[in-house]
Amino acid sequence: xxxxxxxxxxxxxxxxxxxxxxxxxxxxxxxxxxxxxxxxxxxxxxxxxxxxxxxxxxxxxxxxxxxxxxxxxxxxxxxxxxxxxxxxxxxxxxxxxxxxxxxxxxxxxxxxxxxxxxxxxxxxxxxxxxxxxxxxxxxxxxxxxxxxxxxxxxxxxxxxxxxxxxxxxxxxxxxxxxxxxxxxxxxxxxxxxxxxxxxxxxxxxxxxxxxxxxxxxxxxxxxxxxxxxxxxxxxxxxxxxxxxxxxxxxxxxxxxxxxxxxxxxxxxxxxxxxxxxxxxxxxxxxxxxxxxxxxxxxxxxxxxxxxxxxxxxxxxxxxxxxxxxxxxxxxxxxxxxxxxxxxxxxxxxxxxxxxxxxxxxxxxxxxxxxxx
Amino acid sequence: xxxxxxxxxxxxxxxxxxxxxxxxxxxxxxxxxxxxxxxxxxxxxxxxxxxxxxxxxxxxxxxxxxxxxxxxxxxxxxxxxxxxxxxxxxxxxxxxxxxxxxxxxxxxxxxxxxxxxxxxxxxxxxxxxxxxxxxxxxxxxxxxxxxxxxxxxxxxxxxxxxxxxxxxxxxxxxxxxxxxxxxxxxxxxxxxxxxxxxxxxxxxxxxxxxxxxxxxxxxxxxxxxxxxxxxxxxxxxxxxxxxxxxxxxxxxxxxxxxxxxxxxxxxxxxxxxxxxxxxxxxxxxxxxxxxxxxxxxxxxxxxxxxxxxxxxxxxxxxxxxxxxxxxxxxxxxxxxxxxxxxxxxxxxxxxxxxxxxxxxxxxxxxxxxxxxxxxxx
Numbered sequence: 001x002x003x004x005x006x007x008x009x010x011x012x013x014x015x016x017x018x019x020x021x022x023x024x025x026x027x028x029x030x031x032x033x034x035x036x037x038x039x040x041x042x043x044x045x046x047x048x049x050x051x052x053x054x055x056x057x058x059x060x061x062x063x064x065x066x067x068x069x070x071x072x073x074x075x076x077x078x079x080x081x082x083x084x085x086x087x088x089x090x091x092x093x094x095x096x097x098x099x100x101x102x103x104x105x106x107x108x109x110x111x112x113x114x115x116x117x118x119x120x121x122x123x124x125x126x127x128x129x130x131x132x133x134x135x136x137x138x139x140x141x142x143x144x145x146x147x148x149x150x151x152x153x154x155x156x157x158x159x160x161x162x163x164x165x166x167x168x169x170x171x172x173x174x175x176x177x178x179x180x181x182x183x184x185x186x187x188x189x190x191x192x193x194x195x196x197x198x199x200x201x202x203x204x205x206x207x208x209x210x211x212x213x214x215x216x217x218x219x220x221x222x223x224x225x226x227x228x229x230x231x232x233x234x235x236x237x238x239x240x241x242x243x244x245x246x247x248x249x250x251x252x253x254x255x256x257x258x259x260x261x262x263x264x265x266x267x268x269x270x271x272x273x274x275x276x277x278x279x280x281x282x283x284x285x286x287x288x289x290x291x292x293x294x295x296x297x298x299x300x301x302x303x304x305x306x307x308x309x310x311x312x313x314x315x316x317x318x319x320x321x322x323x324x325x326x327x328x329x330x331x332x333x334x335x336x337x338x339x340x341x342x343x344x345x346x347x348x349x350x351x352x353x354x355x356x357x358x359x360x361x362x363x364x365x366x367x368x369x370x371x372x
Numbered sequence: 373x374x375x376x377x378x379x380x381x382x383x384x385x386x387x388x389x390x391x392x393x394x395x396x397x398x399x400x401x402x403x404x405x406x407x408x409x410x411x412x413x414x415x416x417x418x419x420x421x422x423x424x425x426x427x428x429x430x431x432x433x434x435x436x437x438x439x440x441x442x443x444x445x446x447x448x449x450x451x452x453x454x455x456x457x458x459x460x461x462x463x464x465x466x467x468x469x470x471x472x473x474x475x476x477x478x479x480x481x482x483x484x485x486x487x488x489x490x491x492x493x494x495x496x497x498x499x500x501x502x503x504x505x506x507x508x509x510x511x512x513x514x515x516x517x518x519x520x521x522x523x524x525x526x527x528x529x530x531x532x533x534x535x536x537x538x539x540x541x542x543x544x545x546x547x548x549x550x551x552x553x554x555x556x557x558x559x560x561x562x563x564x565x566x567x568x569x570x571x572x573x574x575x576x577x578x579x580x581x582x583x584x585x586x587x588x589x590x591x592x593x594x595x596x597x598x599x600x601x602x603x604x605x606x607x608x609x610x611x612x613x614x615x616x617x618x619x620x621x622x623x624x625x626x627x628x629x630x631x632x633x634x635x636x637x638x639x640x641x642x643x644x645x646x647x648x649x650x651x652x653x654x655x656x657x658x659x660x661x662x663x664x665x666x667x668x669x670x671x672x673x674x675x676x677x678x679x680x681x682x683x684x685x686x687x688x689x690x691x692x693x694x695x696x697x698x699x700x701x702x703x704x705x706x707x708x709x710x711x712x713x714x715x716x717x718x719x720x721x722x723x724x725x726x727x728x729x730x731x732x733x734x735x736x737x738x739x740x741x742x743x744x745x746x747x748x749x
Contacts, residue, residue, distance in 0.1 A: 026610055028602045029503035030443075034496065038443055090432040092493035299523075317424070319490040321498070 020045050041134050048072045048082075048137040053108065055129045058195040062161070063126045064100075064112040069137060075106035076140030078172035079165040079247070079274070083323050083331070084111065085136035088124050092136075094323045094331070095121045098164040098249070098274075099140065100196075102171035112195055114161035144249065144274035146172065151245035152180035155238050157229070157258060159187040159250025165274055166247055167196060174207055181244075183211045183237035187229065187254060189218040213237055229257045242267060249274040275326075289342070289363040295372040296337060308344065309370065310359035318372055320359060327361035334359055340366030400657050400669060402723060413664030415717050416698055419710060423702050424491075431703045432492055438479050438685070446472035449629070450611060456621035466625045470632035471686070476505040477637060478688025483704045485514055490701075507600040508570035512592065516573045522700050526645060526652045526673030533645065534652065536561065536568060537577040540744040542652045547747040554745035565634035570596055636686070640677070643733040644693035646740060647675045649726045670697035671718065675726035676711070677733050684708060694725065 023032040023045075036043040042051055050073070054066035076082070081098040101109035115122045146154075146169050154173065156166035163186055170184050184204075188194045194214065204212040213236060215225030225233050234241050242265065248258045255273055262271040289306045293313075300316040310332050313320050323331035327345055333356050340351040342365040349365040359370075401409055449468030452461040481504030483489075489497035503510045516532070524530035528544055535541040539558055540551040561568045573592060578584040607626040615622040651672040658669065677683075677691040684691050685705075692707035695714055702710070718725040 025602070026606060026614075028606050029505060029599070035443055035447070038440055087492075087494075090427075090429040090492055092495075094493075297519075319487075319493065321493070321495070 042070050044070060044072060046072060048139060050135055050137050052129055052131060052133040052135065055131060057126070058112070059193055061115045061126075061193065062112055062195055063115075063129050064110055064195065065125070065129050066108055066110050067135070067137075068108050072139075073106075073137065074139055076103060076109070077145040078103045078169040079145040080140040080142040080168075081165070082111075082140050083138040086121065086124065088120065093121050094136075096323060098142075098168065100164040100167045100171075102168065102175045104172060104175045112161070112164050142274070144247070144272060146247075147245075150176070150178060150180075153238060153240060153244035154178075154180065154182045155185070155234070155241055155244045155246040156183065157185045157237075157246065157248040157250070157254070159254040160193075162248075162250035162254075162274070163195065165249050167200075169247060170200075170203065170210070174203055174210065179209060181209050181211070181238055181240075182207075183213065183241075183244075185213045185215070185225070185233060185237050187215045187217060187225075187250065189216065191216050191219060191222050211237065229254055231261065234261065242270075245270055245272065247272045289365060291340065291364040291366040291368060293339075293364050293368045293370065295370050297372055304364040306363065308360050309341070309357065309362050309364065309368070312364070313359060313370070313372055320372060322360060325360045327358050330358060332359040333357065335371040337369040337371060339364065339368030339370075341368060400651075400653060400665060400672070402668075402672075404668075404721060404723075406662075408721065409664040409668055410662060411664075412717065412721050412723075413662070413667045416667050416714070417663070419713055420699055420702065423699070423706055423710065427491060427703065431705070432489070432494075432497075434705050435480070435484075435489055435497065435703070438475060442472050442475040442480060445469070445475070453611070453622050453625050454615045454618065456615060456618040456625050462621055462625055466628050466632070469625065469629035470636075473505050473629055473633040474636055474686055477633060478640070478690065479685055479704065480504070480688075481506065481510075482517075482688050482690070485510060486518060487701045488703045503599075505603070506566045506569070507596070507603045508566060508572075509595050509599040512573040512595065513569070518700070522697065525670055525697060526650070527655055527658055527669075528652050530655060532572065532575070536572060537575070538568075539741065541646050541740065543744065543749045544652055544654075545744075547744075551747075552745050554741050558741045562635055562638035563631060565638040566630065570600065639730075639734055640687045640690050642737045643677050643730065644674055644690055644696075646737045647726065647728070647733040648736040648740070649724065650675050667698060668723075670694070671714075671723065671725070673697070675728075675733060678727055678729050681708075683730075694727075 020032065026032075027035055031046075033044045033046055036045065042049050048069055050067040050069040052065050053068050056064040056066075058064055076099050079098070081096045083094050083096050085092055085094040087093075097111040097113060099109050100112050113122050113125050115126045142165075144165055150173065154169070156169055158166045166184070170182060173182055184200065186194060186200075191197070191214075194216075197214075200212045200214075204210050213225050213233065214223035215227070215229075215233065216223045217228060220226045225236065238244050246258070246262070248255060248271065252275070255275060259268070259271065259273065262268050289304045291304045292301055293304060293309065294301050295313060295316065295318060298316070298318060300318065302312050302316050304312070307315070310320060310322055310325065320332055320334060325332075336352065336355050336357045338353040340349060341357060341362040342349040344361045344363060351366065357370075404412065445468045449465045449470075449472055452465035452468065456462045456465060481502065484497055484502045485499050485504070487499035490499050495501065499514070501510075504513075521531055521533040526534060528534060528542060535545065538561060540547065540554055574589055575584060579586060579589075607630065608623055611626060612619045612623040653669060653673070658665070661669070671694055674693040674697045676694050677687065679687070679691055684707075689704035689707045690696055692704070692711050695707035695710050696704060698714065699707075699710065715725050715727075
């Protein structure tokens with residue numbers, strides 16, 4: 001194990017772009033990265049890779065990893081996520097995780113991963129994350145961010161593992177010595193499930209404009225809020241919430257409740273949300289999914305059975321690249337030559353030719369022909 | 373991906389024979405009943421499913437080890453050739469670089485591009501994007517080899533690898549005067565094999581026959597030009613220039629390494645389908661083929677080369693051509709183990725299993741190339 005951390009060297013910073021393209025010409029057709037990574041796995045002139053520098057298990061079901069990325073990491077905005085890749089039993093898996101750190105401390109940043117029951121990557125990271133571990137990343141992405149000109153009043157609402165992007169926003173605002181009121185509302189089942197408890201208490205103490213309200217739905221009386229999200233919670237967070245910009249990330253019922261409240265007020269443009277913990281009914285038969293899916297390049301065919309196009313492709317032995325499996329990252333986007341599909345997120349069917357589709361959130365609703 | 377890739381056009385079948393093709397379906401089945409053919413296929417399917425379920429760290433470790441060896445040999449070869457003026461370093465450099473190109477094309481490139489490691493999700497092992505150290509662009513190879521050749525294996529008029537549109541390699545191909553040059557064409561193809569493989573996808577013979585127009589080749593030629601240009605720049609301009617006073621020796625060394633790889637891959641590939649005993653098929657007997665019949669055609673249309681472990685690695689395990697054609701997307705390093713079972717199954721069904729040493733297989737290919745230069749059947 002490492003006794004002292006040595007940051008991954010930023011190879012790109014030392015090599016001018018012209019030098020890199022000259023090296024690539026010598027290293028054609030593989031490119032210079034395929035040679036550099038044999039010397040040190042974190043070395044790359046193009047890809048973002050990071051080394052785990054610290055591992056904390058703040059709660060019984062979560063692991064917080066501090067990462068130091070190589071020179072290709074270009075930082076992030078508060079609220080964004082990265083797609084993290086790890087190899088488990090020789091197979092590479094990629095998942096999206098929001099960055100929890102202040103955007104002003106971008107060189108070394110944290111991801112907090114909650115263990116999903118029946119999941120694969122999160123239990124693996126919980127068990128196996130260690131100092132010195134190498135992971136693959138993508139540049140930070142996502143539209144769930146604080147606008148460049150910071151809103152005066154901010155309300156941050158989260159549930160469960162949805163805490164990370166809004167914590168990043170809170171930490172960023174604190175680092176900027178933001179003066180306007182910031183309310184941080186978090187829900188979890190038990191107090192012990194909630195990461196960052198001590199830090200949130202400290203932030204509330206140090207910053208008079210920050211108010212932290214916690215609701216533990218299985219332990220009434222322990223937090224500042226009882227029961228599920230309701231109007232009273234919103235008023236307690238910020239009596240003038242109608243004039244604030246509100247950011248919400250959490251499980252679907254919480255997101256729906258908040259959204260319905262803002263919808264009634266006609267204030268949806270002040271509500272920003274990230275459906276990270278949304279669970280799509282991809283593994284349960286979607287009613288009315290029908291037709292035959294033909295994978296043109298491989299010649300395989302399969303009958304629709306309610307599973308997503310991605311799952312159907314995997315069922316016939318194909319391995320389309322994919323990321324989030326929930327319609328966020330567009331990694332699994334492939335061309336449909338023709339066919340009728342239904343978008344699982346909207347329930348809307350459409351018939352199209354030569355269209356790019358996200359395989360993970362579409363089910364066949366008629367015959368489908370895919371470039372796979 | 374162009375839209376034409378979505379549904380690759382099948383070549384139109386032109387019977388070169390004057391008399392109508394005899395229906396040879398019973399021949400394809402040999403002495404087996406249709407039920408036996410299907411149970412033969414089911415046994416092979418069972419092997420496939422079992423191996424797929426076993427795939428894991430062992431396979432990934434293996435291919436990454438080969439890749440490290442290839443990149444190491446390449447770096448060592450290029451390094452030695454910086455002072456290619458010194459004969460021992462010239463020889464060492466050529467050897468290392470030849471081995472690197474052979475490993476890259478055969479055990480790594482050919483096998484990765486078949487999708488043998490797609491299940492790992494590792495983008496550096498992905499069939500869809502891998503490029504090899506060869507002038508033929510990966511995308512075109514995936515079409516002409518993975519689809520055209522592996523689907524239509526040894527079907528006359530459909531499998532364009534039968535003679536590469538250039539050689540008379542089957543007595544069922546009608547003789548013409550130009551076939552007198554058969555041995556010369558074969559020698560040129562062997563020496564320039566990577567260029568032949570690249571030009572393969574142009575299907576020049578279909579232009580001569582009027583089925584395809586020159587204009588259709590433009591996009592293909594553009595992609596080929598880009599890939600070949602980069603390869604030529606690296607081997608014949610940049611590395612020679614970097615070696616300063618060794619410029620000419622370095623250039624000659626790189627050309628020699630390319631030649632060595634060409635001759636080697638030609639040898640292995642021609643031994644896979646053209647030795648004596650390998651069967652060809654008429655399109656008529658393969659229409660409406662079942663899964664079992666497809667397996668049977670792959671078995672009868674391929675031949676193995678016996679050899680040691682190092683020989684198998686350097687041949688990209690195409691020395692197990694039969695297993696490769698039965699299971700093109702299983703990791704090739706497993707073919708040796710699978711071949712024991714396949715052979716036992718063939719014995720039980722009384723089916724031929726064409727396997728011999730390199731000398732015998734290649735000798736029979738050479739004899740065939742010379743014999744078929746003459747108007748014999």
